[in-house]
Amino acid sequence: MRLIASATLLALAAMAACPASAQDVTAGERSWNKCRACHQLGEGAKNLVGPQLNGLFGRHTGSVEGYSYSTANKNANITWDEAVFADYIKDPRAKIPGTKMVFAGIKNEKEIADLTAFLKQFDKDGKKM
Numbered sequence: 104m105r106l107i108a109s110a111t112l113l114a115l116a117a118m119a120a121c122p123a124s125a126q127d128v129t130a131g132e133r134s135w136n137k138c139r140a141c142h143q144l145g146e147g148a149k150n151l152v153g154p155q156l157n158g159l160f161g162r163h164t165g166s167v168e169g170y171s172y173s174t175a176n177k178n179a180n181i182t183w184d185e186a187v188f189a190d191y192i193k194d195p196r197a198k199i200p201g202t203k204m205v206f207a208g209i210k211n212e213k214e215i216a217d218l219t220a221f222l223k224q225f226d227k228d229g230k231k232m
């Protein structure tokens with residue numbers, strides 16, 4: 104009996120320490136709702152008001168074919184990685200002055216981490232990795 108109790112405690116401790124809780128994909132999907140009016144993700148994603156965001160991390164700014172970027176975004180000359188994205192999404196117009204993305208930004212670090220985890224699931228063809 105005591106053994107079962109301690110095993111349960113161990114399992115609970117393991118769950119609490121689980122790194123998945125640091126970046127929460129489900130919470131990230133909720134955050135993604137803020138982007139959906141303008142961006143698509145997944146297989147067959149199309150450019151809407153903004154470019155599709157498949158395989159964003161590792162992608163170069165302004166590189167989606169068939170999307171008409173602003174000169175500012177096209178010439179920003181950055182490769183999207185976690186740090187750059189976090190900086191950008193806090194205040195897009197500060198990171199890329201002249202961008203035509205009209206978005207106030209997300210200030211909460213946890214929300215940015217969750218959103219990053221959500222976006223990272225999609226490879227360049229929109230398939231979940």
Ligand code: HEC
Nearest residue numbers: 137138141152153164165166172173176202203204205206
């Ligand atoms: C009101 C519409 C709108 C919303 C909401 C919006 N975006 Fe954008 N986004 C745009 C537009 C338009 C561009 C193209 C900017 C340009 O060309 O200057 C863009 C560009 C981007 C880029 C650069 C893409 C590239 O290929 O260089 C990223 C990354 C991005 N948005 C992420 C997001 C995320 C993540 C969210 C939600 C948290 C979001 N956007 C919300 C309209 C929007």
